Amino acid sequence: MEVVRTAARWLGEHRKVLLVTVVKTWGSSPRAPGSMLAIRDDGLAAGSVSGGCIEDDLIAQVRASGIDAGPPRVLRYGISADEAHRFGLPCGGTLELVLETLGVASQMPQLLDALQAGRLVTRTLDLATGAVRMGPAFATEGLRFDGERLHTVLGPRYRLLVIGGGQLSQYFARVAVGLDYHVTVCDPREEYADTWEVPEVKLVRDMPDDVVTAMHLDERSAVVALTHDPKLDDLALMEALRTPAFYIGALGSRRNNDARRIRLREFDLDDEQIARMSGPAGLHIGSRTPPEIAISILAELTAAKNGVFVPAHMQVRYGKAEAANQSASSCGI
Known part of the structure; x- marks a missing residue:
């Protein structure tokens, strides 16, 4: 532009x-x-x-x-x-x-x-x-x-919808703007409305499923759920997984995301649609702090955007499981 x-x-x-x-x-x-x-x-x-x-x-x-x-x-x-x-x-x-x-x-x-x-x-x-x-x-x-x-x-920049307006989302949005995404952050919770500090990114207060529907997500769109609140994340994911968005990811542990996949089936989503969700989202780089987690997820998102295949052992979900198995074996368990 x-x-x-x-x-x-x-x-x-x-x-x-x-x-x-x-x-x-x-x-x-x-x-x-x-x-x-x-x-x-x-x-x-x-x-x-x-x-x-x-x-x-x-x-x-x-x-x-x-x-x-x-x-x-x-x-x-x-x-x-x-x-x-x-x-x-x-x-x-x-x-x-x-x-x-x-x-x-x-x-x-x-x-x-x-x-x-x-x-x-x-x-x-x-x-x-x-x-x-x-x-x-x-x-x-x-x-x-x-x-x-x-x-x-x-045409328009690639669009990125982030669910949640917390600290992680602020780091995530800043880097995403630098990657030239048009970023929208959705969080209806009042406690985050006054603490949003990324001036280049608009925070909307509508419910996540309504925002996903209104955005008419296409192949140049991505959705990342970062609230840890299933009432919000699941609302966005159940609608996003019906769209052609090129990347859909969710924060959380492996156990929480497995439970999320079970819940999503209750919204009439089939296994193929649910399999499109990356959860836990990100690449397994040992990230622990909010900025590191933001980089981890954005790295996986970038690979999806560029059509780069990410082996299972590099994904957070499988990488952590493999690391846990190796640790258990080294301890003789």
Whole structure:
């Protein structure tokens, strides 16, 4: 949003703007495909496509040669070891970029309007002509580039609903905001209304099941229940497990979560739906304090978002059981 909003504003001020998009990466590249950078004709920039070195090179090119009105082009960094070293890329890292000179045909104001309205949009750029067309997108779609057309999916940030407004939730929400989630915290309990201290995150006072229903959760949504109060957590989970949310997790011990699974069956949820819940949520990293527990859960959530399989022994539920068994064996039990 920062890049699109800034580029649209610069165009409205009749400035020339170069839009740079990461389209492919190899090895340990610093930014993922879809990362964007806008550069104004005087070298002012918004966004990022690397750790800074490639941005500096692109800005230097713009300041030296200006921004031409030609068709989009492809630029690759890090092909050789010398170039990777020069631009601060990790060993073997390579980035492929599409450089697009923006104009009226780029439809940046229309794109900004769509994003501000909360719509998920596919923007298709024809590299031969520079023509752009936009259309609706599905939440599961991502960037595609075949050398001739660049299909970029843009839209609302991933959404994260947190049940509970306690201390753990405050640590959790702060880190989640840093990960660029649009975070909503739900807690109807009066005692937490006046102690919420994360200004970037709104705390709502409605009942959790009503909030889940109202949010219309999709494949770009996640729900984490952190209250330890089954009257609240279960209300959220019983509705969330009926949605396509990509991650649904619950705090608590293994025993409490096993009991929760039994209770959820009473809400007409089947075994497949209940199996989607991660409980106890998180990766088994020995976390004990609220900040550590927040990192543990967010690490598992991030793996789910990125489609990374987490082996059972790394999950809190199974990792703790395995550790307990090993401890018992070492004691001769």
